Amino acid sequence: MDANVTSPISIDAQQAQKQSAELTILGAGAWGTALASLVEKNNHTVCLWSRSSEMSLADAVQDAHVILSAVSMKGVPSVAAQLKELNIPPETIIVTATKGLDPETTRTPSQIFHDTFPDNPIVVLSGPNLSKEIDRGLPAATVAASSHPEAAEAVQYLFSSDTFRVYSSPDPLGAELGGTLKNVIAIAVGICEGLDLGSNARSALMTRALPEMIRIGTHLGGQAETFVGLSGLGDMLATCTSVLSRNYRVGYGLAQGKSLDQILEELGSTAEGVNTTNVLVQIANREGIPVPISRQVYHLLNGKITPQEAVEALMERDLKAEACLLT
Template structure:
């Protein structure tokens, strides 16, 4: 069945999703700040709207569009991140703007350029409305993109946000040429930090070990196609955060997510040493070697600690 799909945001991810669903035979209309026009016109008349805005864009647009959203039109949030000021994910921002929205989250190991080239991938579609998830699984899955369902939108969304922090750490590790042993250890301990945050914020830790967590981490912590990974490489090479962001030339959501999570950890007493060192390095409070030294000199403890 062909759907009328609206896409808000035409960065790399939004543009890729629009093209993917158009090739499936769906009728796609899109909006971006750069192209102009009225986003409400895209929502009206759509069977489904995917929002692929950067988190800053969601923060600005949700209060404006949320109250005007047609309650019958599901919103699929494709944005990844955690805002350091309001400490909310994208779907939480939409929910604050309109608690009656039919919200879903889409997340997974989906490097936009690979999908744009026709490479196959899988992703997770998460919502507490399971009949809607199953309906959209059938309508949106294809030979190129296989969709799995989940009833844990918060856990899926947090996993997708937090893995960007660890992708930055992976880039730093590779930039310093610390080797495979160190990187495996780093990402494993990074998973422990992600699990802690997901649990504390009310998500299901099981989502961490699915496509949105471990799956996405394997892709983004190892690929130069990942903006967060390239940002980490640049920091390891001695660039400042503004220089690294300019070199990447696109939004690096993991940077602000790291700030948000490190702040939460400090306030609540959570042990998040990798997040904290990523922030310290990005803010120029330590060198790459000092960040590694700080992690290696932490007090000894059991693996589950």
């Protein structure tokens, strides 16, 4: 990460606040489009690119001060590889707004971009941000996290407005993992709601999910305090309590007896928690990390148990002291 800390950047916070900046967003889905709208409202120039665009990727990023990736997790490795061929200047800020884990390498998007562009500042944008609410102009907050503080500050000013508040953080991996892991929990909460288990069960599930997220996140290198902030607890609360959440709807549908294939077809878009659950359990097995909630979601997604059996398995675990968040 040392290269990220010392490399120059193409746009500073003062320019992002007072002058027009060139920004390219890769991924024209709901999230990428919402982010483009936020930047345009701040009078910056935005190029929104997708694989179906008539414009080439080379032309799309040619003059960009900032390149933001909002593609799905499965597209991140190929997009990073394509960008590498374009000789992106080392001062260009690369922002990742994708929440997921690569099934081939178990890496996060920021780790993939950092490995591909070790000389560029990498920023993670993550928080409780349901794109449909942002499109409606409803107030929201998020986190710009980077080991390069000037890059985080520049991104902070690019996106901040009277309806979108951006905080900075020095913990990109923690911010990214918080936004990634909560998708698994959202599936679990959707199951709880679909089975009509009540508010007590939902509250208990979400409360016990937080230490599970912290346990995984800190083991993988994130900072514990990040997971009780906007990109951890905040994102989990939004995703686990809104019918706008695709991952919540996956769990709810499973509890209603629908097949996973049927649910995903009805969604018509990616529910990153499905892939994340499978990769997470792979990591937990490899690293010896206890993940009781995530493991039951994994069994359910893979057809090994029913929703009712998943709940029973969690309720029948050995009794223990609550003690602290990390137990």
